[in-house]
Amino acid sequence: MGRVPPLRIRPAGPADAGAIARIYDAAIAGGWSTFATGPHSAEERRGWLAARGDRAPVFVAEGGEAVLGWAALAPFSHRAWYDGVAEYTVYVAEEARGRGVGRAMLRHLVSAAPGLGYWKLVGLIFPENAAGLALARGHGFRVVGTHLAHSRMAGEWRDITVVERHLEVPAG
Numbered sequence: 001m002g003r004v005p006p007l008r009i010r011p012a013g014p015a016d017a018g019a020i021a022r023i024y025d026a027a028i029a030g031g032w033s034t035f036a037t038g039p040h041s042a043e044e045r046r047g048w049l050a051a052r053g054d055r056a057p058v059f060v061a062e063g064g065e066a067v068l069g070w071a072a073l074a075p076f077s078h079r080a081w082y083d084g085v086a087e088y089t090v091y092v093a094e095e096a097r098g099r100g101v102g103r104a105m106l107r108h109l110v111s112a113a114p115g116l117g118y119w120k121l122v123g124l125i126f127p128e129n130a131a132g133l134a135l136a137r138g139h140g141f142r143v144v145g146t147h148l149a150h151s152r153m154a155g156e157w158r159d160i161t162v163v164e165r166h167l168e169v170p171a172g
């Protein structure tokens with residue numbers, strides 16, 4: 001893919017489920033984005049979309065006719081006192097990476113979050129995921145630290161780095 005056409009970021013609908021599954025599975029195959037395992041089907045992702053509440057929105061970035069990426073917020077914890085903390089997720093199609101799609105989607109999540117009652121966004125990123133960490137840092141997220149041997153993937157212990165941005169307290 002050459003230049004990415006002008007982006008439109010909008011809530012995901014059932015018709016986006018196939019593209020979401022394809023983009024997710026390609027990232028899973030890369031091995032440094034998520035502990036999740038695939039494959040995912042359009043039908044499974046339609047169920048996943050339908051089961052999400054108002055405070056767990058999924059957005060897609062559309063360039064021309066194509067879905068180039070998806071992004072989501074989800075409550076960080078079921079505990080009432082963490083009600084204002086959300087975990088974010090951003091996935092960009094491999095062929096559209098490095099052209100600002102991830103940046104635009106994370107910006108969208110940051111601006112949508114306060115309206116959903118969130119005061120902080122947290123991201124969980126493998127330390128090897130240079131793009132994921134660069135994306136977070138570029139949006140004013142700070143690295144909290146790295147959980148060591150936090151879970152296993154394909155039988156191997158993997159670390160996970162936590163990033164956060166408070167949306168009401170100035171960065172610093």
Ligand SMILES: CC(C)(COP(=O)(O)OP(=O)(O)OC[C@H]1O[C@@H](n2cnc3c(N)ncnc32)[C@H](O)[C@@H]1OP(=O)(O)O)[C@@H](O)C(=O)NCCC(=O)NCCS
Pocket residue numbers: 027032033034088089090091092093096097098099100101102103104123124125129130131132133134135138
């Ligand atoms: C992480 C990801 C979303 C970035 O999306 P993208 O559209 O390629 O990123 P952008 O082009 O918007 O660039 C965002 C920043 O990351 C940097 N970046 C992009 N790819 C990079 C790479 N491979 N290595 C280092 N930095 C990189 C860019 O320079 C940019 O930094 P800047 O804002 O300081 O200029 C994308 O690589 C992806 O989908 N990865 C798989 C899923 C994942 O790991 N998500 C992160 C955890 S939620």
